[in-house]
Every structure is written in structure tokens, then in C-alpha cells.
Amino acid sequence: MDSAIDSRDRPRRPNVVIMLADDMGYSDIGCYGGEIDTPNLDALAAAGVRLTQFYNTARCSPSRASLMTGLHPHQTGIGILNYDDSPEGYPGTLNESCVTLAEALGQSGYRSYISGKWHMASDIHAPSDSWPTRRGFDQFFGTLEGAGSYFQPRTLTRNETNVEPEADGPDFYYTDAISDNAVRFVREHRDRTPESPFFLYVGYTAPHWPLHALPDDIAKYQDRFTVGWDQLRRERLKRMIKHGIISPEWPLSDRDPRVPEWSDVSAKEWEAARMAVYAAQVDRMDQGIGKIIRELDELDILDDTIVIFLSDNGGCAEEMPIETAKDFVTTYVTFDPTTRDGREVRPGNDPSIVPGGEDTYSTYGRPWANLSNTPFREYKHWIHEGGIAAPFIIRWAGTADDGGLRHQPHQLPDVMATLLEAASTPYPEEFEGRRILPLEGVSMAPTLVEDQRDDGRLLYWEHEGNCGVRRGPWKLVRKYGQDWELYDLAADRTELTDRAADQPAMAAELSAAYEAWTQRCGVIPRDRVLSLYASRGSGLPSE
Numbered sequence: 001m002d003s004a005i006d007s008r009d010r011p012r013r014p015n016v017v018i019m020l021a022d023d024m025g026y027s028d029i030g031c032y033g034g035e036i037d038t039p040n041l042d043a044l045a046a047a048g049v050r051l052t053q054f055y056n057t058a059r060c061s062p063s064r065a066s067l068m069t070g071l072h073p074h075q076t077g078i079g080i081l082n083y084d085d086s087p088e089g090y091p092g093t094l095n096e097s098c099v100t101l102a103e104a105l106g107q108s109g110y111r112s113y114i115s116g117k118w119h120m121a122s123d124i125h126a127p128s129d130s131w132p133t134r135r136g137f138d139q140f141f142g143t144l145e146g147a148g149s150y151f152q153p154r155t156l157t158r159n160e161t162n163v164e165p166e167a168d169g170p171d172f173y174y175t176d177a178i179s180d181n182a183v184r185f186v187r188e189h190r191d192r193t194p195e196s197p198f199f200l201y202v203g204y205t206a207p208h209w210p211l212h213a214l215p216d217d218i219a220k221y222q223d224r225f226t227v228g229w230d231q232l233r234r235e236r237l238k239r240m241i242k243h244g245i246i247s248p249e250w251p252l253s254d255r256d257p258r259v260p261e262w263s264d265v266s267a268k269e270w271e272a273a274r275m276a277v278y279a280a281q282v283d284r285m286d287q288g289i290g291k292i293i294r295e296l297d298e299l300d301i302l303d304d305t306i307v308i309f310l311s312d313n314g315g316c317a318e319e320m321p322i323e324t325a326k327d328f329v330t331t332y333v334t335f336d337p338t339t340r341d342g343r344e345v346r347p348g349n350d351p352s353i354v355p356g357g358e359d360t361y362s363t364y365g366r367p368w369a370n371l372s373n374t375p376f377r378e379y380k381h382w383i384h385e386g387g388i389a390a391p392f393i394i395r396w397a398g399t400a401d402d403g404g405l406r407h408q409p410h411q412l413p414d415v416m417a418t419l420l421e422a423a424s425t426p427y428p429e430e431f432e433g434r435r436i437l438p439l440e441g442v443s444m445a446p447t448l449v450e451d452q453r454d455d456g457r458l459l460y461w462e463h464e465g466n467c468g469v470r471r472g473p474w475k476l477v478r479k480y481g482q483d484w485e486l487y488d489l490a491a492d493r494t495e496l497t498d499r500a501a502d503q504p505a506m507a508a509e510l511s512a513a514y515e516a517w518t519q520r521c522g523v524i525p526r527d528r529v530l531s532l533y534a535s536r537g538s539g540l541p542s543e
Contacts, residue, residue, distance in 0.1 A: 013108060013423050014396075015305040016199045017296070018415070019289055020067070021282075022060065022117065022208040023380060025315030025372025026389045028282055033240035033374070035224055035232065036279045040290035041309060041393060046403040048307070048395030049448055052245050055411040056313050058380060058387040058463045060146055061092070061119045063312035063412060064203070068120070069098040070416030070427070070439045072460065072521045076120075079524060080464065082146065084122040088532045089524060093122040094130040099431045101416050102136030102199055108425040111196050113185035116142040116178040116203030127160040141181040142203060143174075147333050150174040150205070150212035150281075151358040154334035168340060173214060175206050175281070179288025183295045190299050197423070202292065207281035209316065209363040210347075211355035217280035218356050225275040228262025229371045230255060236374040244405050246493070252375045253386075253494045256317075259367045270351040271367065277356040278364045303397040306422060308415065314387045315372030317379040320363045322348030329361060375494050383461045383468035383477050384495055396422075399448040408452045409470065411459050413441030421445060460517045465526025469514040474503075476510040480526050484511060 029038040031045040056063045061081045062073030069076050077095035084092045094100070102112035114137045121130040124144035132140040141163075144155040153174045156164045166172070182202045189198045225232065233252060240246040255261070265271055289309070296302040320328060325348030329335045337345055339358045346353050347361035355362040369379050373386035380387055392410075417439055420427055427439045446452050455472030462468075465480025473490035486500040486507045487493075500507045517523075 013110070013197045013425075015197050015296075015301060016105070016110075016419055016423070017202065017292065017305055017307045018067070018200070019202040019292070019307075019309045020064070020116075020204060021285060021309070021311040022203075022205050023313060023316040024207055024282060024311040024391075025369065025374075026311075026376065026386070026391060027236050027240060027245075027374045028207075028279075028315070028372050029286070029391060031243075031393070032245060032391045033236045033243065035236075036282045036286075037220070038282065038286040040286050040293060044289070044293065044307060044309060044395050045393045048393060049402065049404050049406050050245070051392040051394075051406050051408075051410060051444075051447075053407055053409040054310065054390050054392035055388045055409065055459065055461070056311065056390045057412060057461060058313050058383060058466070060208075060312055062463060064118075064120055065094065065098075066412040067310075067312075067415055068100045068102075068201075069094070070101070070413045070420075070441045071098050071437055072413065072440055074462070074521050074523045075437055075440075078120060079462075079522075080529070082119055082122050082124070085529070085532060089529055091122060093128070094120050094135060096129075096434045097437045099428055099434075099436050100135045101419065102132075102201075103431060104136075104416070104420060104427060105197075105199050105423055105425055106136050107428070108423055109196050110199050110423070111189055111193055112137045112199040112201070113139045113182075113189070114142060114201045114203065115140075115182040115185060116201070117146070117205050118142060118144050118203065119146045124155050131160065133159050137201075139185060141185075142178065143205070145334060147205065147208050147210075149210065149336060149358065149361075152336050152340060153205075154336075170340070173284070175204060175284045175288055178202060178204055179285075179291050182288075182292050186292070186295050186299070190301070200292075204285050204288075206285040207278050209318070209320070210361040211274060211277040211281070211364060212358065212360075213277045213280035213356050214284065215356075217283050218277055220283065221276035221279040223272075224279060225272040226268065228265070228268070228272075229259070229367050230262045232371055233374045236371070240375065246375060249491065250375065250493045251496065253377045253496060256366060256370045259370055267351040270354065273354055273356070274349075274362065274364045275368045275371070278368060280356070306419065307395040309391070309393040311390045313380040314376070314382075314389065315369035315379055316363065317366040317369040318363055319365050320347065320349050320361070322350040322353070325349070325361065335361075377495055381464060381466065382479060383463065383466045385493060387463075387466070388461060388468075394444075394448065396448060399445055406447050406451045408447045408454060409457075409459060410444050410447065411441075413439070414444050415441065417441035418444045458513055458517075460514065460521075462518065462523050464529075467514065469510045469517070471510065471513075474506055474510065476500075476507055476514065486510070
């Protein structure tokens with residue numbers, strides 16, 4: 001084992017808690033510069049460390065698959081979402097060539113629990129080999145689908161039994177249910193099997209659309225965003241620089257040209273209300289995280305537990321025009337047209353619909369996603385920094401608890417490598433008779449002890465033809481159908497100055513490395529995916 005871990009006084013096999021936000025931008029929470037009140041995450045950061053250059057894979061299902069297996073998502077069978085496009089495309093479900101973190105830790109006597117969103121099985125109604133209870137988890141409460149109402153979540157499941165009636169009560173709110181069941185799992189584990197370490201995965205759906213929040217939480221943010229996105233982006237940048245998260249040498253990226261200046265917005269009150277509901281969703285998630293942390297503390301096992309928080313992709317710029325909203329929702333997400341008390345649900349983004357309540361179904365849209373991803377360009381789906389840069393907080397008594405920052409780049413497969421090392425658990429070559437692909441991640445333990453600099457490692461991404469590769473400060477990135485762009489992230493992390501023309505050798509070297517990676521990891525060319533859907537006469541999944 002690495003001396004960075006063994007040199008510290010730590011439990012031999014620590015408990016593990018991973019808490020994942022859904023569609024939350026890089027700078028939304030307080031300890032990353034945002035205006036949203038997140039005291040529990042801020043306290044977690046103050047007792048641990050924050051990574052400033054941690055990367056996800058730009059989308060829900062692929063990020064979860066990579067986090068849970070230590071592989072790139074394409075290797076797991078989930079290259080886009082959990083839609084079965086086999087045999088020509090991705091099967092959209094965890095395959096037999098990967099092993100989950102729960103399965104691997106189970107070899108060392110861990111008990112594993114999941115509360116929240118799974119989104120890694122193509123069949124979300126009938127139990128299959130890719131359901132959590134069949135991939136190493138002892139107990140499961142949550143949803144199999146990718147999005148939906150916070151008041152009437154579909155596919156709500158306990159272990160392998162549908163429990164949607166549990167959401168029928170007037171006080172049900174999915175974020176609270178996720179938090180409360182996570183606490184319940186911790187408490188029951190302590191009561192029933194205290195001799196075993198545990199792994200708890202908390203997959204929040206907050207703040208993914210629809211904009212659903214509780215009235216008291218919304219009221220708290222009624223006036224928080226009325227100054228508009230232009231001023232708020234500037235204010236966030238100042239706080240991020242002050243906290244050392246962003247270098248003062250990196251200028252703020254321009255406002256998205258498709259977003260108007262705040263002074264030109266006519267429906268300012270409605271726009272501010274959209275962001276207020278989004279903030280309320282994050283706030284409620286933070287309240288639930290506080291419940292989990294307090295439970296660990298009250299049971300006197302917090303210092304025996306590795307606690308991680310991160311987000312699965314950047315802020316989501318998806319709009320939901322009122323004219324097409326119902327078709328969009330019903331095509332990709334199970335949708336209840338009425339509330340629990342019989343009112344009609346009104347989907348779409350329009351000033352006539354103030355979001356937040358159970359009778360609405362809206363998104364916060366591109367303008368506020370642009371704020372969420374401050375100071376970066378682009379959004380969920382894309383491989384520019386706005387799509388893949390994630391807040392990453394880790395509290396681990398075995399390595400560091402200085403409240404500091406770590407600037408070494410890491411990405412999702414590194415989480416599994418780190419946790420298996422901490423648990424003294426080998427990554428298997430075979431599991432239950434299945435040959436397993438080699439682990440793609442590297443341990444973050446040395447970085448957590450003391451900030452490292454590794455300019456030789458290559459990081460890779462691909463999603464929907466948007467792709468990138470990074471080595472040291474150099475990042476090669478492109479949108480599908482466009483030319484490669486090259487950025488020196490040490491000098492220009494907001495990706496404003498393309499260096500491809502004056503550094504052709506570096507661009508060519510990274511491009512060749514990327515192409516070799518796509519062949520090794522089974523990346524299906526985007527053109528082939530588009531042809532597949534065109535031949536079927538169907539639209540592309542977009543949730």
C-alpha cells in the first residue's frame with residue numbers, strides 16, 4: 001500500500017459514504033463560491049479537502065457508471081444513457097466486464113447500501129443483473145429512471161419491490177426520502193452488523209429538473225437572484241479567486257451569446273424565481289447531507305468514515321419550451337399528468353408558470369446554467385470545462401483534514417482506485433466467473449496528503465461525439481462535428497485562447513492518443529449512433 005495512507009493513523013478498513021449531486025454546476029455551493037447556503041457541505045470541506053480540478057464525464061448515467069466501476073463509461077456498456085441500443089450501439093446497462101465498488105468491497109466484508117438514483121439499468125421495471133441488489137448492494141431504496149417528479153417519483157423501489165405508494169402522502173419529498181433512508185441504513189447497519197465496515201452510496205436527484213422544491217426553502221431565496229446573472233457571475237468569480245479555487249489569471253468567460261444581458265430581460269421576476277427554486281433544491285440536499293453527517297457523528301464513526309461529495313456533470317442548459325414540453329417529458333421520462341390531489345401538471349418554461357410546485361415541470365435553462373458553471377464555458381453534455389469540472393469534497397481522517405485545496409487533476413475512475421486502496425481491497429481480475437477489465441483509475445491518496453503535480457498522465461472524455469484529452473496543462477477538446485481546440489489550462493482554464501494553430505505538434509500528439517483510447521475503450525463513433533437512430537426513425541435520448 002502507498003505510504004501516503006499507511007503513514008497515517010486510520011482505521012484498517014474505513015466506512016465509505018459517497019454523496020452525488022445531479023446536474024449541479026461547479027460553483028453553486030458555498031465553499032466553491034456560490035450564493036446558495038450549504039453550511040453542511042462547507043463544514044465538510046473545512047474538515048477535509050477540496051479538489052479544484054476533478055472531472056466527471058458530462059452526463060448522468062455515464063458518470064455514475066464510471067464512478068461505480070473505476071472504468072470509462074463506454075467500457076461498462078453505458079456510453080450515453082441507460083437506453084438499450086444494442087447490438088449496434090451501447091446496451092445502456094452495466095455489462096459483465098465491470099465490477100462495481102459494492103461488489104469489490106464485498107470481498108473484504110463490507111456491507112453496501114444505496115439510497116437514491118441508480119440510472120444504470122436499461123430495464124427500469126423488471127429486476128435484472130444490472131440492478132443494484134444484483135451488483136453488490138445489500139439494500140436499495142430509490143429510483144431506476146433518470147429524472148422525474150420530486151413529489152411522485154416513478155420506479156420508486158425498495159430492494160426489488162416497487163414502493164411508489166410510499167410517495168402518496170402529502171409530506172413526501174424525494175430529496176428528504178433519500179436522506180432519511182440513508183440515515184436509516186447507517187443506523188440499521190450499526191445495530192445489526194457493527195463489526196463490518198459499510199459503503200453507503202447516496203444518489204441525489206437534486207437539482208436535476210423538474211424545478212420542484214418546498215415552499216419554505218423557496219422563500220429563503222426569493223430575493224437572492226434578483227440582481228441577475230451578469231452581476232452574480234462576476235461576484236462568484238471574485239469569491240472563487242479569494243478562496244484560491246480559481247487563479248486571478250483566468251478571466252471570466254463571456255456570457256453565453258444566446259443569453260441576453262440581464263438589463264434586457266423583461267420577465268426578471270420569473271427568471272429570478274427559476275433560480276430560487278434551483279437553489280432551494282440544493283439547499284434541501286445540503287440539509288439532508290447534514291442529517292447523514294450528524295448520524296455518523298452521533299454514532300461516533302465519522303472519523304472512521306471516508307465521506308465524499310461531488311456532482312455528476314456541469315449545470316444543465318436544457319430548455320423546455322412550453323409548446324413542446326409535454327412531448328419531451330412523456331417521450332423520455334415517466335410523467336404523471338396530475339398531482340396527487342388531482343390538479344393538472346403544467347410542463348414547460350414560461351412566465352405564466354411559476355416553478356416549484358408539484359403542478360409544474362420546468363428547467364432553469366441556459367442563463368442560470370451559465371451562472372452555475374462560472375467561470376467556465378459550456379454545460380452538461382460538452383467536454384469543455386463547464387461540462388466536466390465538478391466540485392469534489394473529501395473528508396478522510398486517514399490522509400488530510402486541513403480544509404485546503406488540491407489542484408492536481410483527477411477524474412471519476414480514480415475514486416474506486418482510492419477507496420479500494422484505503423480498504424486494503426484488491427481490484428479483481430475475475431469476479432464470479434467473469435473476466436473484469438483492468439482498473440482505469442489511480443489512487444488520489446498522495447494528492448490528498450499533499451498537492452501533487454503529474455504532467456504525464458492522460459485523462460480522456462467522450463460523450464455524444466464531444467470529446468477531449470488532457471495531459472498536464474494541455475487539453476485538446478472539440479464539439480461534435482467541429483475542429484479540435486487546444487488550451488493551456490495552467491494559463492487559461494476558462495478556455496478562451498485556442499493554441500491549436502501555434503502548437504500543432506502538441507495537438508497532433510494528443511489527438512493520436514485520444515484516437516488510440518477510443519479504440520481501446522470501445523467508443524462508438526457518433527456518426528454511427530446518429531445513423532442508428534435515423535434508421536429507426538426515432539429521436540435521440542436527451543434526459
